[in-house]
Amino acid sequence: MTRRVLILGANGKVSKAAINSFLENTTYTLRLFLRDANRLPDYASDRIRVREGDATDFEAVSAAMADVDIVIASLSGDLDQEAETIVQAMQENEVKRLLFVTALGVNNEVPQPFQDWVEEHLGNRLEIYRKAAQTIEQSDLDYTLIRPAWLTNLNEVDYEITKKDETFKGTEVSRKSIGALMVEIAKHPELYSCEDIGVNKPNTDGDAPRDL
Template sequence: MENILVAGANGTTGKQIVNLLNESQYFNPIAMVRKEEQQEQFKAKSIDTVLADLEKNVDHAFNNVDKVIFAAGSGGKKVKEVDENGAKKMIDASKNTNVRKFVMLSSMGADNPEQAEDLQEYLKAKHNADVYLKNSGLDYTIVRPGTLTNDKATDKIELQEKLNKSGEISRADVAQTLVRTLNDDISSQATFEIIKGDTLIGKALEPVAV
């Protein structure tokens, strides 16, 4: 079982990621949260937790961590502190502890934030974090979904390095895509966009397999 540290575990998408990992026979989730009261929901399911704040030092969270999923977000309130600098802290700590893979939940539009009509500051922060990860020397996958919805999972997506169109996707399908990219034979040093589609997630990920 590989230990997977999930930053942003208390978020809407993060909770789904942790649950998927917990159901997996390959992965053991470590839910990284900021507040003690956020730990209870995970402890009730016997899921490992760690207290760490992305605005502070996070090095202590990396005890016996094999891989990382960064699914944290400030909700637009602290994009520089959390979405950018928080991600960079996680990347640095991953390098220092020889984490084997870093999976980044980014956003469609992060490749060209200045072209966005809104959310420019958020997309700039995501862009800077993505570039930092690409230059880190870590094995990584950067997943850039379209607009997130709370719809049920379809287990199907449309995936391209660049889709050249906008679209929606459920958080459930995003969570499943992120978890699947943890596998060693999937999407190493890859960046791609996803929206809801007609291709099974496992099949859609095959073109970016190593």
Template sequence: MMKILILGAAGRIGQMLTNELLNKTDHSIVLYARNGHKRLTITDDSREVIFEGDFKDKNSLIEAMKNVDLVYVNDMGNEHSTKTIIDAMKDAGVRRVISASILGIYNEVPGAFGVWNNKMIGLDSSVGSRMKSQIESARLIENSNLNYTLLRISWLYNQEGNTRYMLTKKGEPFKGTQVTRQAVVQLIMDIIEEKSDQYLKVSIGVSEPDTDWEKPSFY
């Protein structure tokens, strides 16, 4: 049994992951979010606790990390927050982290979809500053000496029951244009329960099989 900290627990994937952990494991969960007591509801007070704070509040992060075995980071869109999380983990003595990033941080998306993706969220797009932050956050995680798993997630949508995912390694071309939040949560659950070292210190692309298109189906 583990104690798992979800940073960004009020996000959609954070909430879905919480439900899966409660329903399918015996792990205890620390839910960390801004205004967490207003935005989150405890369903099992013997296994859940809420901490309020943001990702730049090192003291709150350290307090939330007490006796935690694994941290899930739901957003890496601010490199200063990522650095604070890493520093807090080191001070708290927590080594294991799963971090959600986005596709394209290594310019690894080929073909027409790569052109479209870069136009939408790449360095030259209207949200290019956020891509810069994602790139720097990934660099910080990879150089942190933590036992990290970095998830480079494709374009997200919801579909109940669709937990299909495929993975690409760092250095390989990214494949697939989309993936469900349900599949991402399934992957995180699989990583949490994995007993081998195959997910340690790796950066993996996450998408849905058979979606090698010019853009996601919902665009």
């Protein structure tokens, strides 16, 4: 089945990992949304369409969602406002499936002392992630919230999943693993439907991520 996937925040490192994984492992059409298209690499693929815009701009986001099947959001900045815009635009366009990246620690699910390390490094950003997650969860969308461990650039796909009510495992995970997970969910949209999942590399438990 050919699907049309919209990736919001397409210049981010997680998004780029996802784009590469989609190009390598699917035949899906990708619509890439970001503020400045000049920042994208040349993917040399006729399956890519690029749209410029801000993820808090309802009109721009809504226009990008026309005729898409799945929306992926890996964003920074005013994430709570962006979440509200995305929900509204998806409802307007009758698009249901959303993969939305938040952060570990938003549910106070990380064991100590790693939770303290997370709070120290994310600061007040953690509360913004929490608000964004609440907006998504309170919507009528078919969402998957993805809470990755500390992200690395390792060239590997190696991850495990924890549920919202489970203690978070590990301290790190590769961006390539998150991209591979997004492709797996896009291929099988019933996976992790209306769930908030943690993602980590197995056997990386500790007080803090390694110095990578």
